[in-house]
Amino acid sequence: MPKMSERLRVLLLSDKEETTGLFRETLAAHLDVATARDIEELISLLQSSSFDAFLCDWDCPENTWREICREVKGSHPDLPIIVVCRMCRSGGEKEWVEVLEAGCFDLACAPYSDRMVLSIIEHAVASRQGCVLKSVA
Numbered sequence: 001m002p003k004m005s006e007r008l009r010v011l012l013l014s015d016k017e018e019t020t021g022l023f024r025e026t027l028a029a030h031l032d033v034a035t036a037r038d039i040e041e042l043i044s045l046l047q048s049s050s051f052d053a054f055l056c057d058w059d060c061p062e063n064t065w066r067e068i069c070r071e072v073k074g075s076h077p078d079l080p081i082i083v084v085c086r087m088c089r090s091g092g093e094k095e096w097v098e099v100l101e102a103g104c105f106d107l108a109c110a111p112y113s114d115r116m117v118l119s120i121i122e123h124a125v126a127s128r129q130g131c132v133l134k135s136v137a
Contacts, residue, residue, distance in 0.1 A: 007032050008125060009050065012084075013042050013068065014057035019086070023055065026114050031121065039068065046076060052125045055108075058085035058095070066102050073103055080105040080124035084112070 009032045014020050020035045027033050034049065036042035045051075054072055056065050069081050081104040088095050088109035099107040105124040108117055 008052040008121065009034065010053045010055060010121060011036065011042070011045055011049075011051040012055040012057075013037075013060060014055075014084075016057065016059070019057055019084070022112065023084075023117070026112060026117060027121075030114075030118055042068070042072075046072070051079060052128075053080045053082060053105075053121050055082050055084050056104075058083055058087075066098075069102055069104055078128055080128050082106050082108055082120055082124060084108045084110075086110045 007030075010027065011034050012020060012023050013036045014023075015037045020037075024033050024035070034045055034051070036045050054076075056068055056072075058065050060068050065083055069083070072079060072081060083095075083099045083104050083106075085092070085095055085107060088107075092107060092109040095109070096107045105127065106120050108120055
């Protein structure tokens with residue numbers, strides 16, 4: 001968990017330069033963003049570094065976002081997972097329910113705004129910290 005003076009570290013899985021570029025540009029002023037383009041790179045980064053949140057592209061390379069999130073939850077159960085989706089149907093409600101049922105923290109649908117994405121990440125990290133404090137008490 002980061003100290004108040006430390007920047008949050010977020011890991012993004014996407015093989016689309018458009019998505020990784022957008023999130024780096026959007027979040028770089030506020031967070032440290034590491035990107036993985038495939039499953040092998042994702043696993044390597046998760047093993048070698050610690051992160052405060054994980055952003056998983058709905059249109060994941062190789063596997064489905066559900067499979068990837070299940071794997072990440074299995075190895076890092078306290079890491080909040082936020083699924084990002086460029087093309088939400090029906091206003092994103094159907095996708096949002098799928099994401100929550102899969103055990104993820106939230107869904108961020110395009111069009112992305114700095115405030116929206118940062119707010120979701122901050123809430124995910126705060127929720128994680130609250131769970132840790134509750135388990136210690």
